[in-house]
Every structure is written in C-alpha cells, then in structure tokens.
Amino acid sequence: VQHIGVLTSGGDAPGMNACVRAVVRMAIYQGIKVSGILRGYAGLLAGEMRPMDVGSVGDIIHRGGTVLRTARCKEFFEEKNQALAAGKLKAAGIDALVVIGGDGSFRGAQALMGHGIRIVGIPGTIDNDIPGTDYTIGFDTAVNTVLDAINKIRDTATSHDRTNVIEVMGRRAGHIALLAGLGGGAESILVPEVSFDIDEVCARLMRGHERGKLHSIILVAEGAGSAVEIGKRIEEKTGLETRVTILGHIQRGGNPTATDRIWASRMGAQAVEALLRGQSNIMLGVRKGELIEENLDKALTERNGLDEELYRLAGVLSI
Ligand code: F6P
Numbered sequence: 001v002q003h004i005g006v007l008t009s010g011g012d013a014p015g016m017n018a019c020v021r022a023v024v025r026m027a028i029y030q031g032i033k034v035s036g037i038l039r040g041y042a043g044l045l046a047g048e049m050r051p052m053d054v055g056s057v058g059d060i061i062h063r064g065g066t067v068l069r070t071a072r073c074k075e076f077f078e079e080k081n082q083a084l085a086a087g088k089l090k091a092a093g094i095d096a097l098v099v100i101g102g103d104g105s106f107r108g109a110q111a112l113m114g115h116g117i118r119i120v121g122i123p124g125t126i127d128n129d130i131p132g133t134d135y136t137i138g139f140d141t142a143v144n145t146v147l148d149a150i151n152k153i154r155d156t157a158t159s160h161d162r163t164n165v166i167e168v169m170g171r172r173a174g175h176i177a178l179l180a181g182l183g184g185g186a187e188s189i190l191v192p193e194v195s196f197d198i199d200e201v202c203a204r205l206m207r208g209h210e211r212g213k214l215h216s217i218i219l220v221a222e223g224a225g226s227a228v229e230i231g232k233r234i235e236e237k238t239g240l241e242t243r244v245t246i247l248g249h250i251q252r253g254g255n256p257t258a259t260d261r262i263w264a265s266r267m268g269a270q271a272v273e274a275l276l277r278g279q280s281n282i283m284l285g286v287r288k289g290e291l292i293e294e295n296l297d298k299a300l301t302e303r304n305g306l307d308e309e310l311y312r313l314a315g316v317l318s319i
Helices: 016-029 040-045 079-091 103-113 139-160 175-184 198-210 227-238 248-252 258-276 296-301 308-317
Strands: 003-008 033-037 049-051 096-101 118-123 163-168 188-190 216-221 242-246 282-287 290-295
Touching: 003 016, 003 040, 016 033, 016 096, 016 258, 033 040, 040 079, 040 103, 079 103, 096 103, 096 258, 103 118, 103 296, 118 258, 118 296, 139 163, 139 175, 139 216, 139 242, 139 248, 139 258, 163 175, 163 227, 175 188, 175 216, 175 308, 188 198, 188 308, 198 216, 198 227, 216 227, 227 242, 258 282, 258 290, 282 296, 290 296
Parallel strands: 003 033, 003 096, 096 118, 118 282, 163 216, 163 242, 188 216
Antiparallel strands: 033 049, 282 290
C-alpha cells in the first residue's frame, strides 16, 4: 500500500471525525501518503480529493458530523461509475480505501475491489444496524442524545400528567429505541423487529394509570410506525392526554461521547494497520468488547438482530 484514501459515506454519525483523524495520523505515522475524499462516493466521482497532513485533522476529535462531508450517492451503484471512480483513485495514486459508513457504503466499496483497490470498511451509523459488529460509530452518542431528550420530556410529562410518544431514528432497526427506552425507563418500546398490538400497548398504559401512574413515555422506532399515528390511536383508545415528539436529526449531531471517540480512534488506526498487513475486503467491528476484523461479505449478508434479552428486560422493568 502506497497511498490510502479515506471517505465518509451515507448518513453522518458523531465520531466519524475522530475516525478520520485516526486514519490520517496513523497513515502518516507509518510513512504512508493519505488523502481525504470529500462528499463520499459523489465526491469521488467528481474527483474531489485532497492530501491530508497532520494538521488537517487537528481540532476535530470532539466534533459531530464529518469534516470530509458525506452524501448518499445512487449513481455509484452503476457499474460504469464504479469503474470511473476506481480510475480517479488510480490516477491519484491511491491504491487502498478506508470507507466509513453503513452497509450501502460497503457494497459500493466491494465494487471498487473488483478494480484493484484494497478496501477496509469501518461501521459508522447511528442505527447500529450492521451485521458482524455489536457496535457502530455514532450509536452511543445518538442513544445518549435520545436519553437527554427523554429526561426533558419526562419533566413536562410529569407536570402535566400526560402520555408522551417519542419517535426515534434507526431506519429498519430498533436498536436506538431499545437502548434509549431501557435507559430512559420507557413504559413501552415499539420496534420493527417485534410485532406489537396497539390494544396491548393501551392496556398496559391503563394498568399503570389505574395504579396511580399519571405520566408515561412510549418510545417508537421510526421503522415500527409513525409516532403521530400511534399517539392519535392511544389518545382515542385510552382517553389519556397524549403528546408526540419526533426527535429527528438532532440524533445525528452533537459532540461524540467518549465511547464513540475511543472506538472510532481505534478502528481508524487499525484500518491502516490492516491495510499495511496486506488485508482487504474486511470490516472492523466490536465483538464482546474486543476490536475485530470481519469479512466484509458477512457485514453485507447476515442480519443484525435486536438483543432479545435486553428487550425482555425492558418489558419486565416497565411493568
Ligand atoms: O442511517 C441514519 C439515519 O439517520 C436513519 O436513522 C434515518 O432513517 C435516515 O438516516 C435519515 O436519512 P436522511 O438524513 O438522509 O434523511
């Protein structure tokens, strides 16, 4: 490996900057050239890249977002564009690429491998929905952001004796909802992985209400349904005064937590070391608290199911 490129792709996630910093600094430490590619695959296709030096990643470890910027690029799934992108990398002398993003980004990366580019993927998405790893960069920060929001909503829910329905992100996965719901003491957590019955959710609310509980928090993963609809049905069925909050993109921003910064730094550094060892077609990940290297195919084929144990526990503790 002579020259490493690094890009962030798909939805941004807090901790991506710490990861870019680690890739750049480790490459320089190892005496390898490193370039940043702007705006993910969209920027790659447009040839937007710049050499990175030690100072180029100064003062970013604590910032959310990604200084390389990012994009969701549909054109990249066309074969002719993949060949074009590989050509741009080769013309710049880049023979290896570190891709920080989600599964769509890894699929794009695999296509580049067919054109002789070495690839290491780093899981970066708040959704934590990538198979082969227990953790993705940004997930911890997003869960903490949701917890902070739950705390605030709880204050007003208690004062007004209301039921508050909160919708969180996660695409087709319920990981954010589950962890934030467990940590935030939600009465019900609705996730796409587990089917639910609105009558059962309401019955649960009423049981709590009859026991003297005056306020409730219901957490809805966006993949499980619309919080607005669910809130309406709850109010109709129970007569309890209900309010709805959709947290939206605040979940994607903010300073990364210590957990996100540290894993992002470790993964970024290891990506460079793996490339220098001759590795390619791998994704870095975390399993049982250990940093691991996993075949990229695994990250693209298997499913990352919800932690059923945690889901059951959340149900037991919120009776
Ligand atoms: O994948 C991250 C994520 O924030 C999802 O949770 C959400 O469904 C999606 O991205 C939103 O995408 P966009 O920012 O492109 O609207």
